[in-house]
Amino acid sequence: MDPIVSRDWLATRLETDDPPRIVDVRESWEYEGIGHLPGAVNVPFDRFRDEGDDAPGMLPGSEAFGELLSEAGIEADDTIVAYDDTHGVFAARFLVTALVYGHEDVRLLSGDYSAWSREHPTESGAVEPEATEYEPTPLPSEESPLIDRAGVEAALDRGALLVDTREEFEFEEARLPGAVRLDWRTVVDDESRGLKPREELEALLAERGITPDREIVLYCNTARRISHTYVVLSHLGYEDVAFYEGSLTEWLAADGRVETGEADDRTK
Incomplete structure (x- = not known):
């Protein structure tokens, strides 16, 4: 789907x-x-x-x-x-x-x-739905894309690729070790406001080494921006993508090791 x-x-x-x-x-x-x-x-x-x-x-x-x-x-x-x-x-x-x-x-x-x-047509005013009794069924941990800080450390040891979806200045101030940068907005076409064509998306991801054969861990600051990137990678058929919900906020609070400094050509 x-x-x-x-x-x-x-x-x-x-x-x-x-x-x-x-x-x-x-x-x-x-x-x-x-x-x-x-x-x-x-x-x-x-x-x-x-x-x-x-x-x-x-x-x-x-x-x-x-x-x-x-x-x-x-x-x-x-x-x-x-x-x-x-x-x-x-x-x-x-x-x-x-x-x-x-x-x-x-x-x-x-x-x-x-x-x-x-x-297409739009409406104004509020829609008042009839309430239901929705019962969530949370995914078991082995099926969930969520990964915690310990999981990120283990992924680093396995050689996973960490992908930072923030802006360049944020990336340069502090980033997880070895991370590459993919500003989440890079995949959006300014004119259509939707995604860029698939071929263009695949090319810009490949330039950064973000390929379907890699284990990928996404992070930002508070898990908003990685949500978009997670959905886009799923759309492109990537299967081994983890979602570090705690992101840099949690990592820094736990005194996790970081890198700083100017981004290289792959991450600008």
């Missing part, structure tokens, strides 16, 4: 008797005031991550996520398509969260609200 769907695919599916459930992860004022996709429910980004001081940006917990999807009127067997208006980076975090908590069919809209609104 491809985790990324086109706008035309979604527009066609919305005309069927069994349309996907659409989740808009923008803030409520954007959703209601600017407009949203037809039938979309609003699940703001800050509601599906832990905002506590001890775990900024981490998963909200399966019970909290279940309550959130229940409020949104979502069933466990629904096809979900998530979107935002920031090239999909916030919606990708929703997708990864749903996958970790056992939702099998969740997709990311290629592009975002702005891209959709150029070609």
Whole structure:
């Protein structure tokens, strides 16, 4: 199953008797005031991550996520398509969260609200769904893409490739040992607001040594930006990709070893 769907695919599916459930992860004022996709429910980004001081940006917990999807009127067997208006980076975090908590069919809209609104109709006001009783079924650890700090250390010992999805100045200030940089925005086409063509994506990944035969560990600061990269790599068929949710924030708090300094040609 491809985790990324086109706008035309979604527009066609919305005309069927069994349309996907659409989740808009923008803030409520954007959703209601600017407009949203037809039938979309609003699940703001800050509601599906832990905002506590001890775990900024981490998963909200399966019970909290279940309550959130229940409020949104979502069933466990629904096809979900998530979107935002920031090239999909916030919606990708929703997708990864749903996958970790056992939702099998969740997709990311290629592009975002702005891209959709150029070609397809939108609505305003809030959709009030009928509540469900959503029961998450979190993936067992051996099936989950999540990896903890000890797992990252073990992956380093095995020769895994660490991929930093942050900006260049962040990378130069501190990065995990041996990491290469892939700014998550590099894969997005500025004009279409969706992904660049597959051939172009494969080429830019190969330039950095990010190839499907490698064990890959993704990190950023608080797991938002790696969500988009994780979904893109899944879309391209990469199978051995780990998601370091604690990212550099946790690594530094634990006094993990880092590298600093100017990026080389592969990481600029």
